[in-house]
Amino acid sequence: MTIRTLVKNLAAAPDGPVSVSGWVETVRDQKKVQFVVLRDESGAVQLVHPRTDTEEGSQPDATAATISALTTGSFLTVAGELKHDERVKLGGLEVKIGELEVAATALDLPIAEDSSVDKRLDYRWIDLRRPEMNLLFRVQTTFLHALRNWWVEHDFIEIQTPKLMSSPSESRAELFQVPYFETTAYLAQSPQHFKQMAQAAGFGGVFEVGPAFRADPSFTSRHATEFVSVDAEMSWVDSHEDVMAMHEQLLVAGFTAIKQKHGDEIEALFGLEVTVPTTPFPRIPLAEAKSIVAERGYEIPRADADMDPEGERRISEYVKEQYGHEFVFLTDYATSIRPYYHMRHGDDPGLTNSYDLVFNGVEISTGAQREHRIDVLVEQAKDKGLNPDEIGVYLDFFRYGVPPHGGFGMGLSRVIMLLLHQPSIREVTYLFRGPNRLEP
Amino acid sequence: MTIRTLVKNLAAAPDGPVSVSGWVETVRDQKKVQFVVLRDESGAVQLVHPRTDTEEGSQPDATAATISALTTGSFLTVAGELKHDERVKLGGLEVKIGELEVAATALDLPIAEDSSVDKRLDYRWIDLRRPEMNLLFRVQTTFLHALRNWWVEHDFIEIQTPKLMSSPSESRAELFQVPYFETTAYLAQSPQHFKQMAQAAGFGGVFEVGPAFRADPSFTSRHATEFVSVDAEMSWVDSHEDVMAMHEQLLVAGFTAIKQKHGDEIEALFGLEVTVPTTPFPRIPLAEAKSIVAERGYEIPRADADMDPEGERRISEYVKEQYGHEFVFLTDYATSIRPYYHMRHGDDPGLTNSYDLVFNGVEISTGAQREHRIDVLVEQAKDKGLNPDEIGVYLDFFRYGVPPHGGFGMGLSRVIMLLLHQPSIREVTYLFRGPNRLEP
Numbered sequence: 001m002t003i004r005t006l007v008k009n010l011a012a013a014p015d016g017p018v019s020v021s022g023w024v025e026t027v028r029d030q031k032k033v034q035f036v037v038l039r040d041e042s043g044a045v046q047l048v049h050p051r052t053d054t055e056e057g058s059q060p061d062a063t064a065a066t067i068s069a070l071t072t073g074s075f076l077t078v079a080g081e082l083k084h085d086e087r088v089k090l091g092g093l094e095v096k097i098g099e100l101e102v103a104a105t106a107l108d109l110p111i112a113e114d115s116s117v118d119k120r121l122d123y124r125w126i127d128l129r130r131p132e133m134n135l136l137f138r139v140q141t142t143f144l145h146a147l148r149n150w151w152v153e154h155d156f157i158e159i160q161t162p163k164l165m166s167s168p169s170e171s172r173a174e175l176f177q178v179p180y181f182e183t184t185a186y187l188a189q190s191p192q193h194f195k196q197m198a199q200a201a202g203f204g205g206v207f208e209v210g211p212a213f214r215a216d217p218s219f220t221s222r223h224a225t226e227f228v229s230v231d232a233e234m235s236w237v238d239s240h241e242d243v244m245a246m247h248e249q250l251l252v253a254g255f256t257a258i259k260q261k262h263g264d265e266i267e268a269l270f271g272l273e274v275t276v277p278t279t280p281f282p283r284i285p286l287a288e289a290k291s292i293v294a295e296r297g298y299e300i301p302r303a304d305a306d307m308d309p310e311g312e313r314r315i316s317e318y319v320k321e322q323y324g325h326e327f328v329f330l331t332d333y334a335t336s337i338r339p340y341y342h343m344r345h346g347d348d349p350g351l352t353n354s355y356d357l358v359f360n361g362v363e364i365s366t367g368a369q370r371e372h373r374i375d376v377l378v379e380q381a382k383d384k385g386l387n388p389d390e391i392g393v394y395l396d397f398f399r400y401g402v403p404p405h406g407g408f409g410m411g412l413s414r415v416i417m418l419l420l421h422q423p424s425i426r427e428v429t430y431l432f433r434g435p436n437r438l439e440p
Numbered sequence: 441m442t443i444r445t446l447v448k449n450l451a452a453a454p455d456g457p458v459s460v461s462g463w464v465e466t467v468r469d470q471k472k473v474q475f476v477v478l479r480d481e482s483g484a485v486q487l488v489h490p491r492t493d494t495e496e497g498s499q500p501d502a503t504a505a506t507i508s509a510l511t512t513g514s515f516l517t518v519a520g521e522l523k524h525d526e527r528v529k530l531g532g533l534e535v536k537i538g539e540l541e542v543a544a545t546a547l548d549l550p551i552a553e554d555s556s557v558d559k560r561l562d563y564r565w566i567d568l569r570r571p572e573m574n575l576l577f578r579v580q581t582t583f584l585h586a587l588r589n590w591w592v593e594h595d596f597i598e599i600q601t602p603k604l605m606s607s608p609s610e611s612r613a614e615l616f617q618v619p620y621f622e623t624t625a626y627l628a629q630s631p632q633h634f635k636q637m638a639q640a641a642g643f644g645g646v647f648e649v650g651p652a653f654r655a656d657p658s659f660t661s662r663h664a665t666e667f668v669s670v671d672a673e674m675s676w677v678d679s680h681e682d683v684m685a686m687h688e689q690l691l692v693a694g695f696t697a698i699k700q701k702h703g704d705e706i707e708a709l710f711g712l713e714v715t716v717p718t719t720p721f722p723r724i725p726l727a728e729a730k731s732i733v734a735e736r737g738y739e740i741p742r743a744d745a746d747m748d749p750e751g752e753r754r755i756s757e758y759v760k761e762q763y764g765h766e767f768v769f770l771t772d773y774a775t776s777i778r779p780y781y782h783m784r785h786g787d788d789p790g791l792t793n794s795y796d797l798v799f800n801g802v803e804i805s806t807g808a809q810r811e812h813r814i815d816v817l818v819e820q821a822k823d824k825g826l827n828p829d830e831i832g833v834y835l836d837f838f839r840y841g842v843p844p845h846g847g848f849g850m851g852l853s854r855v856i857m858l859l860l861h862q863p864s865i866r867e868v869t870y871l872f873r874g875p876n877r878l879e880p
Binding site for chain 1: 461462464479481482543545549550564566573574578588596598599601604605634640653657676812813836839873
C-alpha cells in the first residue's frame, strides 16, 4: 500500500519527503510557479511546482504540462518535499511536487457550492466532498460509536432485526409491499415488533441501528421514505421514566464524544458550539406543554390532543428560555394519539407511559413503556380498531412470558440535522430517499 | 427502576437482601420446600421457599401457592435473601424468597430443546432463551463492536447506504422488486455501489453493517433471503493485498475480543476453544487451491473456474493440516467468474485482483480491488454482456474523479456459525428469512 500521509498529519511531520493523495480542489497555473490545492478526507494542502521550462531554450517540463491539464476533482498522488513555511496561508506548509501521478481525471464538475439542493443531491458523491459534509459524517460516526459504547458497557445486546416482515409493524398506512415468492412481504416501518421480541427472549437490554421504511408521500424537511432508526429496548422498567433516563445518558455520551473529538472543527466549519446537555433533561407533560404554548400565544390548530411542528418549536423556545436546555421530554401523551402497544396509566387510562423527545424545536424520538400484559394488550388493540388476528404473530410474543419493558426509536438524521443546524435531512442523509428521489 | 441484581453478579454480592428478575426455568415443588430455577440474561440462580403451611392447622402459605402455580417461562421478580452455600450445585448460592411478583404468566411452552429446527424457529423468541443462544448474540455483539473499534481507530467513516435502489447492485437475478410510488425500486443485494460512491466522495475508509437482500430460492444451510452484511471499502490500495491486510486485522481484533470476553463461556457451553488467528493468514491462488484439492482426490465437478462448497471444505482441511490455520484467502479468481467491477491483473486480464476468505471450510467473504478507471470499467461491463446505460448511475461515480480502492463484504451469520460450529445460519440469525420463512 502506498504509504501516504493524511493531510491532517502533515503539520506534525518533519520537513522532508512525503506522499499525499487526494483530489484537486483548485489549480493556480502561473507563469513561473504552479499551485495545486489538494484535499483528502482529513484536510487540504498546497502543492507547489516551480516551472523548469520558463527560460528560453529550456527542456519541456512534463510535470508542468500535467498540472496545467489537471481538472478540478481529479484524484492524484504526489510524492514530494514537505516544507513548513509560515507564509503559506493554508496550514503554514506546502509540498513541493516531485512525482505526480493522476489516478483518475474528472470531467467538468456539474455542481458548485451554490447549486440547488436537488442538483447537489443528483451528484451527491461530489457534494459529499465538501469539508462540512465530510465532517458531518465523521460526527455521525462518533455519535453512533459513543452510543454503542454506552450500550456495550451496560451489557446490552446488539440485534439486527429483519426488514422483511409478514405483517406491518406500525400501521397499514405508508407501507411498502414486496412480492415475496408465493406471498407478500412488508418492509419494516420500525424494529418495534422484533425488539420487543428480544424482551420475551430474555435478552434484557437490546439496541439496533438500521434502516426503516415509510411509504410517506410527504415532502417536508423532516421526512424520508427510508431512514436510519436508532432503537433500544430494555427489560424490567417501572415506567417510561426509566427509558428517558437511559435515553438522556446516551445523548450525553454521544454529545460528549462529539464535542471532544470534533468540537473545534464544528466551530470552524459550522460556526457552532456543541453543548453537552445536562441531566435530567426537562420533562413536561404534553397537556401542560400545550397550555404553555397557548399562553404564549399559539393555539395548536389540531382537533386531536397532539402537538404540531410549530408547537414543538415554541415549547423548545420556552424550555431554552426557562432552563437553558436544548432538549425537552414531552411526556404522558394521550391514549388517543398513541399506538395500542403503549402502556396506559394505571390511574388514568386516557394517558400513556410515553414521551416524545424534542431537540432544538423538532421531535427526534418517541419512547414508551410497552403494555406487556397480553389480555390488556389485546383489549387495547381492539380499542384502536385492530383485529388481533392480524397482529397474531406479535401478540404471540406475550403469551409465553415477557418482562415489563420499554424503549425508544430515534431518527439518526434528525439528531445530526438539529445538532449542526442543517436545513433538511436531505442534506445530512448519506443518500436521501423520497417519493421523487431514488437516485443515485 | 427496580434495582435488580443480574444473576451473574450474585457471586460477588454479600449475603443479604437482593432483588432478582427473570424467567422460570424449572420448579421443584416438594412437600416441605420449593425450588425455582430463575434465569435472566446473565445466568441462572436457585430460589428457595421453605413452606410455612406444612404443620397441621397452619395458615395458608400464599407464596407457596403462587410457586405451585408457576409455569415454565413465566417472568417474575423476587426480593429475598441471598445466601452463599457451597452445597448448592448451581453457582454455590441461593436466594430465599421473600416477596415474589409474577410479571407475566407463560402458557405451556410449545418447544423444547429437542424440537425440530423449524418448530424452534416458529417460536424463535423462546428458543433464544437458551443460554447458548443468549451467549451467541453476546458474542456477535462483541465481535461487531471490536470491528467498529478498529475502524474508528483507523479513521474510517460509518455509512448507512440506502436499501432502496433504482437499479440492481449486483445482478438482475435474485432481485426483490418494490413498487415505489410511480416507479419500481430494488432491494439492495449489497452496499457495493454506494460504498464505492464513498470513495468518489473522498471519504477514504468506510464501513457499514446492514441488511442485504437476495431473492434466492435455495434452501442450503448457508443462504438466506435477508442477511447482515459487514462491509468495508478503502481508498488508495495498490491491490487486493491491502484489502486482505485490513480484513485479517479486523478478524484478529474481533476474535481477540471474543476470546477475552467470552472464551470461558464458549468453552463451557459450546465445548470450543476460540483461536485467535495469526497473521498473515495463508493465501493460495484459486488455481493452485484447485490443484491441491485435485491432488488430494477431489475433482471439482464444475465447468467454470470456480470452487464448490466441497472444494472449500477440502482446501480448508489442507490449510489446517499444513499451517494449523482456520482461515485461508483464496486469491486471484478468474475474470470469468468475477463481476465486471473487479480489477483485472495488469499482466493477465484472465485473472482479477480479488479473493474469497474461507473460514473453517466455508466461504465467509469476497473482497477485491475495484476497477476505478472509467474507460476500462465500461469495457469490462460490456465484456460481461451488460448494457452500460443500465448501470449509468453507478458509472457516473467514476466520471468525476475517484481514487484506486478496494474492499470486502462479509456475511455476519456465517462467521458466527463457523466460529461456534453451528449447523446452519438459521440457528445463528436473530430471525431467519428464507423462501418459506417470513415469520415470526
